[in-house]
Every structure is written in structure tokens, then in C-alpha cells.
Amino acid sequence: MDTTETTPSKGATLRCAFCLSLNRVDVARAGDRPKCGKCGRPMLLDRPVKVENDDFDATVLGSDVPVLVDFYADWCAPCRMVAPVLDEVAHDTVGRMLVAKVDTDRAQEVAARYEIRSIPTLILFRDGAEAQRVVGVDVGALKRIAADVSG
Numbered sequence: 001m002d003t004t005e006t007t008p009s010k011g012a013t014l015r016c017a018f019c020l021s022l023n024r025v026d027v028a029r030a031g032d033r034p035k036c037g038k039c040g041r042p043m044l045l046d047r048p049v050k051v052e053n054d055d056f057d058a059t060v061l062g063s064d065v066p067v068l069v070d071f072y073a074d075w076c077a078p079c080r081m082v083a084p085v086l087d088e089v090a091h092d093t094v095g096r097m098l099v100a101k102v103d104t105d106r107a108q109e110v111a112a113r114y115e116i117r118s119i120p121t122l123i124l125f126r127d128g129a130e131a132q133r134v135v136g137v138d139v140g141a142l143k144r145i146a147a148d149v150s151g
């Protein structure tokens with residue numbers, strides 16, 4: 001028996017924050033500072049990534065790691081209270097979970113598909129399916145999700 005431990009690849013498709021091209025990156029190897037295949041700049045895995053109608057399925061549903069999606073809008077005051085918590089969660093769970101943000105004014109198709117009726121609504125996706133939903137500002141629930149994926 002070969003007892004060598006191999007780290008399984010945890011792929012996810014993410015849009016480069018700089019040139020906006022889609023890259024398949026190994027989230028588990030975030031420490032290796034993956035770079036965009038097109039422009040060569042770093043893929044930022046330790047902060048929330050913006051997702052729209054056209055890349056939601058590839059990024060969120062196609063991820064090998066859980067994805068916590070924040071459905072928000074710029075004009076929503078409670079959403080602005082959640083934002084720094086999500087920045088923290090993204091930083092703390094780098095390599096194990098992705099945090100994505102969906103602007104419900106722009107990505108109305110995705111918001112409708114998941115029947116987002118009030119914002120903020122946060123949905124945790126695992127293997128392309130909704131696993132948990134947090135409606136409203138619930139910092140404790142978000143911290144528990146972060147602790148779960150880290151455990």
C-alpha cells in the first residue's frame with residue numbers, strides 16, 4: 001500500500017479581478033498564490049469574489065469547495081453590515097471555502113432562481129446544491145458556517 005498522502009485538487013472557476021477572464025484554480029493550493037492564466041496577476045482567493053448571471057453556474061455550482069454566496073444590493077444598509085464579516089470569513093476560510101457576492105440588481109436572473117425575497121440573504125452551496133440559507137444579518141450563523149468548513 002502506498003501511504004503517501006496526496007492533497008486532492010479542489011478546483012473552482014473564478015473570474016480574474018483584473019482582466020475578468022475565467023480561470024480554473026486549485027483552491028486548496030491558495031498558499032501557492034495562483035496567477036491568472038491570461039494577465040499573470042494574482043487570483044484573489046482570500047476575499048469575496050463578485051459573481052454575475054453568466055458566471056454563477058461555473059463559479060458557484062461548479063466549485064469543489066463550498067461557496068457562501070451573499071445576495072446583496074448597494075443600497076441595502078444591513079448588507080453593508082454583513083460585508084466586513086464576509087471579508088473576515090473569506091480570509092479565515094481561504095483554501096476551504098469561497099465567498100461570493102451577487103448584486104441582486106445586476107444578477108436578477110440568479111436572484112429569481114433562488115427566490116431571494118429579502119436581502120441580505122446568504123446561501124451556502126455544497127456540490128452545486130443549496131445546503132444552508134441565512135436570511136438577514138446573522139453574524140453568528142456566518143461564523144458557524146466558517147467554523148464548520150474549517151473543522
Ligand SMILES: [Zn+2]
Nearest residue numbers: 016019036039
Ligand atoms: Zn487576469
